[in-house]
Amino acid sequence: MTPANSSEKPSTTNTEPSNFVLIGRMMMLGWKYRWGCVRLLALQGLLLLTAIACLRLTGLGIDVVRFHAVPGAPPPSFPWWVQLFQTKSPMAQVAVIAAMVLVFELVRGALNYIYTLSAGYLVHARIVVDLRSAVYEKMQQLSFGFFDSNATGSIINRVTSDVQSVRAFVDGVLIQLVILLISLVGYVSYMSSIHVGLTVACLATTPLMWVVTAIFSYLTRPAYDRNRVLVDEVILNLAEYVQGVQVIKGFGREREEVKRFEHANREVQQQQHGIFWMVSLFGPSIGYMTQINLVILLAYGGWLVTQNQLALGSGLVVFAGLLQQFSSQVANLTNIANSVQQSLSGARRVFEVLDTPSSVRESDHPIDLPQVRGKIELANVSFAYPTGGTVLRNLDLVIEPGERIAILGATGSGKSSLLSLIARFYDPTTGTVLIDGHDARNLGLKQLRRQIGIVFQETFLFSNTVAANIAYGHPDATMDDVIRAAQVAAAHEFIVNLPNGYQTILGEGGFDLSGGQRQRLAIARAVLLDPAILLLDDPAAAIDPHTEHEILDAMQQAMEGRTTIVVAHRLSTLRSCDAVIVLDDGEIVQRGTHDSLFLEEGHYRDAATAQLSQASLLH
Numbered sequence: 064m065t066p067a068n069s070s071e072k073p074s075t076t077n078t079e080p081s082n083f084v085l086i087g088r089m090m091m092l093g094w095k096y097r098w099g100c101v102r103l104l105a106l107q108g109l110l111l112l113t114a115i116a117c118l119r120l121t122g123l124g125i126d127v128v129r130f131h132a133v134p135g136a137p138p139p140s141f142p143w144w145v146q147l148f149q150t151k152s153p154m155a156q157v158a159v160i161a162a163m164v165l166v167f168e169l170v171r172g173a174l175n176y177i178y179t180l181s182a183g184y185l186v187h188a189r190i191v192v193d194l195r196s197a198v199y200e201k202m203q204q205l206s207f208g209f210f211d212s213n214a215t216g217s218i219i220n221r222v223t224s225d226v227q228s229v230r231a232f233v234d235g236v237l238i239q240l241v242i243l244l245i246s247l248v249g250y251v252s253y254m255s256s257i258h259v260g261l262t263v264a265c266l267a268t269t270p271l272m273w274v275v276t277a278i279f280s281y282l283t284r285p286a287y288d289r290n291r292v293l294v295d296e297v298i299l300n301l302a303e304y305v306q307g308v309q310v311i312k313g314f315g316r317e318r319e320e321v322k323r324f325e326h327a328n329r330e331v332q333q334q335q336h337g338i339f340w341m342v343s344l345f346g347p348s349i350g351y352m353t354q355i356n357l358v359i360l361l362a363y364g365g366w367l368v369t370q371n372q373l374a375l376g377s378g379l380v381v382f383a384g385l386l387q388q389f390s391s392q393v394a395n396l397t398n399i400a401n402s403v404q405q406s407l408s409g410a411r412r413v414f415e416v417l418d419t420p421s422s423v424r425e426s427d428h429p430i431d432l433p434q435v436r437g438k439i440e441l442a443n444v445s446f447a448y449p450t451g452g453t454v455l456r457n458l459d460l461v462i463e464p465g466e467r468i469a470i471l472g473a474t475g476s477g478k479s480s481l482l483s484l485i486a487r488f489y490d491p492t493t494g495t496v497l498i499d500g501h502d503a504r505n506l507g508l509k510q511l512r513r514q515i516g517i518v519f520q521e522t523f524l525f526s527n528t529v530a531a532n533i534a535y536g537h538p539d540a541t542m543d544d545v546i547r548a549a550q551v552a553a554a555h556e557f558i559v560n561l562p563n564g565y566q567t568i569l570g571e572g573g574f575d576l577s578g579g580q581r582q583r584l585a586i587a588r589a590v591l592l593d594p595a596i597l598l599l600d601d602p603a604a605a606i607d608p609h610t611e612h613e614i615l616d617a618m619q620q621a622m623e624g625r626t627t628i629v630v631a632h633r634l635s636t637l638r639s640c641d642a643v644i645v646l647d648d649g650e651i652v653q654r655g656t657h658d659s660l661f662l663e664e665g666h667y668r669d670a671a672t673a674q675l676s677q678a679s680l681l682h
């Protein structure tokens with residue numbers, strides 16, 4: 064069996080996937096959206112053709128004017144698609160050419176509009192949404208171990224920003240590279256058809272640009288990796304501030320927190336400054352190299368025109384236009400190289416999540432157990448958290464269906480951990496948890512958890528109505544069911560006094576409840592499931608003795624016929640259970656009924672006596 068602490072940390076410590084592997088996986092991702100990509104490329108192809116046509120027409124216009132204005136100038140060469148107008152008057156020829164340029168520019172505008180819309184839809188409405196859903200869905204399958212091993216900031220950053228970086232590979236790299244390639248082939252072929260020698264001379268700096276780009280890419284990668292980690296830190300600070308705002312304000316630590324946040328923020332700023340510095344240097348360098356091409360064109364091309372070896376309009380001017388377009392495409396290399404590195408950093412982190420195996424695995428052939436009777440056995444169970452040492456040691460325990468067991472133990476003795484193993488939030492490191500005689504690992508996870516009602520020490524409420532919060536595990540429950548569960552948990556009375564009763568919105572931006580009220584909602588949530596097994600992790604911790612009594616009375620009926628394990632410290636709860644086990648440092652040190660344990664020397668009697676003497680002092 065896999066030890067719990069071996070698996071759910073994303074594989075940053077294992078061998079990292081190579082750039083080739085990451086690029087291959089991102090290409091596969093692009094393949095999923097191939098028809099959307101083909102559409103974009105087709106649009107780019109049309110844009111390229113219309114751009115060349117516009118240039119060709121402009122050059123022709125100049126040659127027509129020159130032929131009729133400059134004596135001895137060579138006659139213009141009409142391409143086949145405008146030869147129809149060759150016989151018209153010079154003014155008519157120029158007018159037709161100008162009108163055609165306008166029409167082509169209009170078509171280009173429309174094509175550009177459709178391209179922007181299509182690219183936006185493909186990237187933001189499909190790729191990002193799909194990828195984010197895949198990462199989020201995967202996180203649902205990962206066990207608690209994953210969340211223990213990864214900081215909140217890193218998890219949030221992976222779902223938001225890193226996913227964006229991966230999609231940037233599709234629109235910022237893959238599509239752009241193909242566009243670049245199509246454009247280069249298109250422009251270079253056309254330039255060669257005008258003058259091969261001039262083309263070779265003008266493109267002499269291109270290999271150098273590729274080399275500079277490759278060096279830039281290589282140098283920026285570590286900076287982008289580091290950037291992701293620093294941004295994780297900023298998000299973590301923010302998340303902790305939101306979660307811990309009460310503590311921060313309670314201890315008057317706002318200033319220090321602001322400083323901590325500023326420090327993290329400044330680190331990102333400084334580090335990003337370094338990246339900007341590299342990008343800023345690279346962009347103009349490439350731009351400068353493309354301008355060298357223009358100088359060569361003017362010198363060599365100008366000479367060819369004076370020698371009548373090249374037409375001025377359809378030769379030199381068209382060439383200059385093509386070179387300009389070519390240069391802007393090559394300059395786009397800066398963005399592509401930048402996007403490649405950002406995407407690789409993001410992809411590594413996104414694929415780490417998608418590839419992380421869940422340490423709590425669903426069995427390939429789960430045993431069908433639609434109705435659990437509620438027998439729980441722990442056979443020589445030991446457990447260690449992924450990030451820590453052993454917290455439960457060699458536990459042996461049998462709980463019969465319908466039995467009520469209380470767990471007593473000092474803080475940190477392993478009570479909550481024991482409950483987590485029964486609900487299969489974690490699997491034991493060694494030993495077996497059996498439900499109705501079956502190894503819990505062989506049962507369907509969902510089926511098992513649906514039959515276990517859990518009340519945690521701290522209750523999380525969703526930003527939704529009171530009714531929806533109670534019906535969280537059973538969204539199809541009727542309002543009557545919800546009210547009945549609330550009555551059992553002694554919550555009905557306070558709920559009907561809320562501003563909108565069961566429809567009052569809770570959670571962030573909504574109505575807040577007291578600790579005791581939240582706990583009662585959690586009990587109602589568990590009771591509504593009508594579970595065979597109830598796990599109550601110290602539900603009375605935040606409730607005053609009077610309310611505790613109310614809840615205990617109300618729950619007696621609900622507990623009837625269910626196996627209940629309750630972490631408890633109050634004597635009243637301990638007494639009401641069939642048996643009590645006492646945990647000390649992860650080991651069961653005592654077990655028995657309240658009466659038998661009270662007679663024994665030990666932990667239980669000490670705790671019970673302390674409570675009794677406290678109570679007598681109060682009376």
Ligand SMILES: Nc1ncnc2c1ncn2[C@@H]1O[C@H](COP(=O)(O)OP(=O)(O)OP(=O)(O)O)[C@@H](O)[C@H]1O
Nearest residue numbers: 211448450451454473474475476477478479480481
């Ligand atoms: N997610 C976790 N990752 C690593 N260690 C953990 C985790 N949760 C708990 N522990 C450690 O496991 C030990 C047992 O914790 P557990 O919460 O089970 O104790 P407990 O008896 O329920 O304590 P309390 O009465 O304070 O709730 C403690 O030492 C605790 O620090």
